[in-house]
Amino acid sequence: MLSPWLAVSDPAWSQLEELSREMQKLFGLYAPSGNIRGVVKGTFPPVNVAETPEKVIAYIYAPGIDPEKLELTMEKNLLTISAGRDTAAEVGENTDPAGYYRRERFSGTFKRVISLPESVDPSKTEATYQAGILTVSIAKKEEQRSRKIAVNIS
Amino acid sequence: MSETKEIRTQERAASPATAASEEKKAALVPPVDIYENENGIVLLADMPGVSKDGLDIQVDKDVLTIKGAIAQQIPEDAKPLYVEFSGPGRYERAFTIGPDVDIDKIEASMKAGVVRLFLPKAEHSKPHKIEVKVA
Structure with missing residues (x-):
């Protein structure tokens, strides 16, 4: 039964x-x-990926990171980011981090691998870090860009 | 030609409506860390995309409100492929503060998308040692 x-x-x-x-x-x-x-949801840091006709751009929302300790690698179409932050150390010398009321911010190290479209050319990668957002833009391979085709009128 | 014009007017008509709905949408809630030391309260908030100019901190009576507008440069022809971080483009979070905070001396700073606030305690509410007399 x-x-x-x-x-x-x-x-x-x-x-x-x-x-x-x-x-x-x-x-x-x-x-x-x-x-x-x-x-x-809630994984730190959140990542957005966008594309334009010329490039693929990854936005990594990782505030409070020391850019010196940020490791960024591109292997084929896989973008790897690893970094960390210690929120207890951020507090300052005269504050005991154990005396907290809320601790919601991410603390520790992270490593994320982002799979990008295969049209990217890993040798043409640029990265900037501003206002806590890491922007990585990777050019697309020349032959994989979309292009306009003129139609001949006969 | 006339078709293109029509689309443009539609877009223009649609934009104030979207701005209004953006305003109505609940803002992103930034995660915070709050600590206390003997001089006051330390608050740290993650607000990636907010620069010093986009930050708005207000104290109304006993409510501290932190607001931030995200100013992110995205190319106009960019199309999203994968999205984890989305929302109305602004942050907002409020806290009730007690009468022990000296609101005139609140300090705020911003670095790499992290807001740091220091809410100093008023002189009269700082801890002081009480001498115990031995009889």
Whole structure:
């Protein structure tokens, strides 16, 4: 005999199930959640990727990082960023970091690998760090850029 | 030619409406760290994309409000491929502060997208040692 739980058809149960599924989706626990390198919400630092006809740009929202300690590598189309920050050290000399009320900011080291479109040319990468946003722009390979084609009228 | 014009007017008509809905959308909530030392309270907030000019800190009676507008330069022809960080382009967070904070002496600074506030305690509310007399 089937477990009585499996045979339940009360609409209240299915609503609960749906709610639970929605919650799992919300927290990124529901499979399949996309790319294998995808992350759950709230991962530090969040990353956005955009493209223009000439280049691919990755924006990494990582405030309070020492640019000297930032490591950035490009291997084929994989962009790797690793850095860290110690929020307890940021507090200042005359404050005991143990005396906190809230500690919501990320502290520690991170490493993220971002898979970019294969059209990028890793040898043409530029990076800037401003107002806590790391912007990495990678030129697309010449032959993979979209170009306008003139139509000849005969 | 006339088609292009029509699209343009539509865009123009749509932009004030989007600005209004942007305003209505709940702002991003920046994560904060709050510490206390004997002289006052230290608050650190992550607000990437906000520069010194975009920061707005107000104290109204006993409410401290921190606001920040994100000024990020993105090329006009950029199309999003993958998005983890999105929202209305501004941050806002408020805290209730007690009467022990000297609001005239609040200090604020900004570095690499991190706001640092120091809320000094008023002289009268600083801790002082009480001598215990031995009888």
